[in-house]
Amino acid sequence: xxxxxxxxxxxxxxxxxxxxxxxxxxxxxxxxxxxxxxxxxxxxxxxxxxxxxxxxxxxxxxxxxxxxxxxxxxxxxxxxxxxxxxxxxxxxxxxxxxxxxxxxxxxxxxxxxxxxxxxxxxxxxxxxxxxxxxxxxxxxxxxxxxxxxxxxxxxxxxxxxxxxxxxxxxxxxxxxxxxxxxxxxxxxxxxxxxx
Numbered sequence: 145x146x147x148x149x150x151x152x153x154x155x156x157x158x159x160x161x162x163x164x165x166x167x168x169x170x171x172x173x174x175x176x177x178x179x180x181x182x183x184x185x186x187x188x189x190x191x192x193x194x195x196x197x198x199x200x201x202x203x204x205x206x207x208x209x210x211x212x213x214x215x216x217x218x219x220x221x222x223x224x225x226x227x228x229x230x231x232x233x234x235x236x237x238x239x240x241x242x243x244x245x246x247x248x249x250x251x252x253x254x255x256x257x258x259x260x261x262x263x264x265x266x267x268x269x270x271x272x273x274x275x276x277x278x279x280x281x282x283x284x285x286x287x288x289x290x291x292x293x294x295x296x297x298x299x300x301x302x303x304x305x306x307x308x309x310x311x312x313x314x315x316x317x318x319x320x321x322x323x324x325x326x327x328x329x330x331x332x333x334x335x336x337x338x339x
Contacts, residue, residue, distance in 0.1 A: 148300065148329050148337045150195065156271045157190040159183060160200040160256055160278030160288060162240045164233035165226050170280050171309045179307035182331045183277050184239045186305055191243070193338040196269060199242045200249045200256040200284070204229050210252035218252075255287030263295055273298040275334065277305035282313050289326060299326040302334055 162183060167176040190197050204210050204222075206229050211218045221227045227234060242248050249262045256262050266274065274297045278285045285306050292299045301322055308314040318328050 148327070148333050150193075150273065150275065150300075150334070150337050152194045152196070154270055155273040155275060156196040156198055156266060156269070157186065157275045157277065158198045158200060158256065158262075158288070159187065159236075159240055160276065160284045161202060162237045162279060163201055164235060164237065165221070166202075166279050167237065168233065169226060170283075171307050175307050175309075176279075179279060179305060180237050180239055182302075183305045186275075186277060186302060186331050186334055187240055189335045189338040190275075195275075195338060196271065197243075197246045198249060198262070198265065199236060199240070199246060200251060200260075200262070200278070200288075201234070201236055202227065202252070203234060203250045204252060206230075217254075253287075254283050255291050256284060257288060257291040257295070266297070271297070273300060275300045275302060277302045279307050281306040281308040281317050282310065283308075286317060286321075289322060293325050301326060301328050302331055303328050304331050 162180060187197065204227060208222050211222050213219050247265055249256060249260050251258065251260050253259060274292050276285055276288060285301065289299055289301060303318050322328050
């Protein structure tokens with residue numbers, strides 16, 4: 145773990161894929177409940193401190209033109225009816241619902257930067273440090289972490305505001321893969337820094 149200093153003028157909280165279909169299908173109810181609760185505490189602290197908040201969600205058009213049959217994961221989700229456009233399962237969890245002024249990034253792939261305007265929004269607002277929270281850790285968090293690092297952002301991952309169905313994978317990412325090039329912190333550290 146590392147110490148943290150977040151400057152509201154140059155840092156942003158990015159909440160990723162806290163949607164019903166992810167929370168219900170890719171982790172246990174207990175883990176889903178805990179990670180959403182933790183993310184909600186961070187979101188409250190970020191809003192109170194004036195830290196910009198950006199929400200990221202997966203979404204598709206009704207006939208799924210964004211999904212290739214060669215994309216094994218998304219075509220499986222489509223074919224099993226788990227990502228129906230406009231359905232309740234596609235919505236961001238109510239306890240993390242975006243405020244009107246908070247951008248919502250719509251993505252069609254795993255990483256939050258792939259094919260989206262996230263980088264443009266961050267750069268337009270002078271953001272240098274991104275604070276990542278999301279589900280799943282081996283999916284959107286890892287992909288976005290790698291992309292953010294390649295784009296020269298300071299990347300901070302909030303360990304307990306991320307979750308994965310595989311506890312060993314979660315531990316490996318937080319203890320081995322992320323620390324050499326990014327920061328891993330707890331929600332308590334973030335909330336303390338923002339208060």
